[in-house]
Amino acid sequence: MSIQANWVAYKTIVRKEVRRFIRIWPQTILPPAVTTGLYFLIFGALIGRRIGDMGGFSYMEFVAPGLIMMTIITNSYSNVASSFFSAKFQNSVEELLVSPMPNWVILAGWVTGGVARGLCVAAVVTVLTLFFTDIHVQHVGLTVIVILSTAILFATAGFINAVYARTFDDVSIIPTFVLTPLTYLGGIFYSITLLSEFWQSVSHANPIFYMVNAFRFGVLGESDVSPYIALSITAGATLVLILAALKMLNGSRMRS
Numbered sequence: 096m097s098i099q100a101n102w103v104a105y106k107t108i109v110r111k112e113v114r115r116f117i118r119i120w121p122q123t124i125l126p127p128a129v130t131t132g133l134y135f136l137i138f139g140a141l142i143g144r145r146i147g148d149m150g151g152f153s154y155m156e157f158v159a160p161g162l163i164m165m166t167i168i169t170n171s172y173s174n175v176a177s178s179f180f181s182a183k184f185q186n187s188v189e190e191l192l193v194s195p196m197p198n199w200v201i202l203a204g205w206v207t208g209g210v211a212r213g214l215c216v217a218a219v220v221t222v223l224t225l226f227f228t229d230i231h232v233q234h235v236g237l238t239v240i241v242i243l244s245t246a247i248l249f250a251t252a253g254f255i256n257a258v259y260a261r262t263f264d265d266v267s268i269i270p271t272f273v274l275t276p277l278t279y280l281g282g283i284f285y286s287i288t289l290l291s292e293f294w295q296s297v298s299h300a301n302p303i304f305y306m307v308n309a310f311r312f313g314v315l316g317e318s319d320v321s322p323y324i325a326l327s328i329t330a331g332a333t334l335v336l337i338l339a340a341l342k343m344l345n346g347s348r349m350r351s
Contacts, residue, residue: 104196105204112208116174116215123174124216127166131220134162135227138284150286150317155228160311161283164245166220168278168303171213171246173270175205175253180260198344202254202337209250214242230314237322238313244329245306251336258343277303287319302332 116123135155143154150157182188191201224230232238252269260266281303287295298304299320309325312318318325 100195101197101200105200105207108201108204109207109211112174112178112205113211115178116208116212123170123212124219127170127216128219128223131162131166132223134158135224150288150315152315152317153228156315157286157311158284159224159228159230160314161281161307163217163220163224164307164310165278165283167213167217167242167246168249168306169270169274170216171209172249172253172256172274174212175209175250176256176260176266176270177253178208179205179254179257180263180266183257183260184263192344198341201344202251202340205254206247206250209253210243210246213246213250217242232314233316234313234322237326238310240326241306241309241313241322241329244326244333245310248306248329248333248336251333251340254340255336255343258340277301280304281307282319283307302328305329 135158138154138158143158146154148154179188192198221230256266256269280298281301282298287298287304290298305320305325305328308318308320309322309329312322312325
């Protein structure tokens with residue numbers, strides 16, 4: 096296919112994905128906003144008053160970047176996982192696989208759709224955050240890079256989940272038993288300096304810990320780990336997952 100044909104195919108997939116999650120916004124955009132609002136109300140406004148400062152910031156300021164990042168992670172992941180599996184379940188993916196469209200265009204289209212939903216929901220949550228605390232981004236460039244790289248990483252992870260899934264229940268296994276625990280233990284609600292040395296070491300094995308802290312550094316200028324190390328880990332993980340997803344599309348996994 097020519098470059099123009101690939102561009103048309105890519106735009107078509109992205110447009111379909113964006114229209115899909117916007118059309119069902121009460122299921123895709125509203126629930127994360129409500130949930131995050133409750134987090135701010137309970138953990139920030141109520142419990143946060145008793146906790147006091149965290150890392151030199153009010154507790155509300157401290158948890159805000161983590162909650163926004165959690166929104167990006169979960170929505171980028173779930174959008175691709177559910178959408179691509181639905182397409183596979185309906186056998187519409189087979190039409191794409193037998194078409195002259197390159198596999199990387201298929202992957203890029205769905206990943207972009209997941210990134211779009213993650214950023215859309217994150218924007219809504221950020222506006223909601225302003226009702227509870229002020230946000231002054233310290234490092235704009237770094238913040239944008241962290242947001243995009245994290246969204247791409249988890250959108251690709253959702254794609255891989257959808258490829259391996261055989262039933263709708265399989266789509267929810269990873270988010271429930273892997274993604275959610277890693278997210279909550281990734282330093283969203285606390286600084287790992289409060290933990291013992293053993294649990295600090297365990298936290299450093301959690302990839303989401305690096306993404307949350309890199310984003311927190313971009314917003315607040317403070318972090319529990321070097322943002323450059325965090326970016327390197329995120330970039331490396333993203334590359335590995337993209338290569339793995341392309342290998343799945345090129346192999347027999349999609350046809351089994």
